[in-house]
Amino acid sequence: MENNTTSASQKPTIVLAGATGDLGGRIGRSLLEKGAEVRAIVRSNSDAAKVDALRKQGATICEVDFHNASELAKSCEGATCVVSALSGLHYVMVGIQSLLLNAVVAAGVPRFIPSDFAIDFTNLPYGKNRNLDFRKEFKERLDKAPIAATSVLCGMFADLLTGQAPIVLFPIKKVMYYGNPNQLMDFTTIQNTADYTAAAALDPTAPRYLRIAGDVLDAYGLKEAASKATGEEFKLLRVGGLSLLNTIIRITKALTPASKEVFPAWQGMQYMRDMFSGLPKLEPLDNDRYPEIKWTTVAEVLERR
Numbered sequence: 422m423e424n425n426t427t428s429a430s431q432k433p434t435i436v437l438a439g440a441t442g443d444l445g446g447r448i449g450r451s452l453l454e455k456g457a458e459v460r461a462i463v464r465s466n467s468d469a470a471k472v473d474a475l476r477k478q479g480a481t482i483c484e485v486d487f488h489n490a491s492e493l494a495k496s497c498e499g500a501t502c503v504v505s506a507l508s509g510l511h512y513v514m515v516g517i518q519s520l521l522l523n524a525v526v527a528a529g530v531p532r533f534i535p536s537d538f539a540i541d542f543t544n545l546p547y548g549k550n551r552n553l554d555f556r557k558e559f560k561e562r563l564d565k566a567p568i569a570a571t572s573v574l575c576g577m578f579a580d581l582l583t584g585q586a587p588i589v590l591f592p593i594k595k596v597m598y599y600g601n602p603n604q605l606m607d608f609t610t611i612q613n614t615a616d617y618t619a620a621a622a623l624d625p626t627a628p629r630y631l632r633i634a635g636d637v638l639d640a641y642g643l644k645e646a647a648s649k650a651t652g653e654e655f656k657l658l659r660v661g662g663l664s665l666l667n668t669i670i671r672i673t674k675a676l677t678p679a680s681k682e683v684f685p686a687w688q689g690m691q692y693m694r695d696m697f698s699g700l701p702k703l704e705p706l707d708n709d710r711y712p713e714i715k716w717t718t719v720a721e722v723l724e725r726r
């Protein structure tokens with residue numbers, strides 16, 4: 422069994438779950454660039470091309486059955502930190518992450534980074550946002566476990582503004598919002614989040630929470646960013662107050678058949694409602710902790726679209 426203390430000449434080993442995913446793949450590449458050994462734990466049915474790409478990039482591949490406790494613990498042995506970039510519903514975010522946490526503790530790994538990567542769910546009560554409730558439930562387990570943990574909270578992935586999140590409406594040159602146009606919100610690109618998480622994984626003194634934002638903008642700021650990025654004038658579109666958005670969420674949810682989708686439309690609206698409410702605003706920011714990171718603004722993301 423490897424030792425989990427790292428001497429100056431020895432490369433630290435970081436175990437990564439979810440390495441075949443978008444964020445996880447980027448965290449893996451960033452760790453390799455920073456000189457770490459990356460051990461990617463994958464499933465037997467993970468996409469073979471993605472696993473092969475990870476191997477070619479220099480990661481060690483460890484195929485595991487997440488339900489086999491001793492096999493999972495063995496895959497974590499010798500690591501200085503285990504990072505989870507898993508994505509899914511309750512089964513994954515609470516169930517599989519708990520199996521992973523048990524294995525990490527059994528293997529004597531000193532640190533764990535859960536797949537939190539969101540707005541500040543610690544400021545939200547249960548019952549507001551389904552996917553964030555999974556994180557709150559897992560946090561209760563994590564905080565009782567004998568291990569140091571660091572959650573990276575990054576606000577909304579800024580990349581979503583050019584696709585999934587219907588806030589910057591390019592065809593009609595409007596920025597849509599509910600409630601208060603002066604409410605500041607946090608946006609961070611997937612790449613910045615990955616680079617920061619890799620740095621945190623290699624930082625034995627990282628605290629329980631790290632809060633980051635590549636850009637902090639209110640609806641006016643989004644309008645300016647969209648105008649700057651496109652060279653065309655965008656205007657604000659206030660759809661209504663937060664109570665209207667709550668009603669739309671309730672109706673959309675009632676009309677949506679139950680499915681295993683991680684981000685159905687009503688889930689996206691719950692995130693939007695929470696951001697517009699200001700409750701999960703990230704304060705204070707820890708952007709300067711790893712000065713090598715160059716933050717990407719929302720205007721830059723919109724320009725690249």
Ligand SMILES: NC(=O)c1ccc[n+]([C@@H]2O[C@H](COP(=O)([O-])OP(=O)(O)OC[C@H]3O[C@@H](n4cnc5c(N)ncnc54)[C@H](OP(=O)(O)O)[C@@H]3O)[C@@H](O)[C@H]2O)c1
Nearest residue numbers: 439440441442443444467506507508536538539576577578
């Ligand atoms: N803040 C934001 O705006 C925002 C937006 C999107 C995502 N996120 C968060 O970022 C994190 C990563 O998301 P992502 O978009 O990178 O996810 P993704 O691309 O969908 O990747 C999900 C990963 O989880 C693994 N996985 C799923 N089910 C599993 C299971 N039952 N057992 C083992 N592994 C399983 C997948 O492995 P296989 O290849 O084996 O399936 C894959 O590696 C999540 O916490 C997500 O909620 C945040």
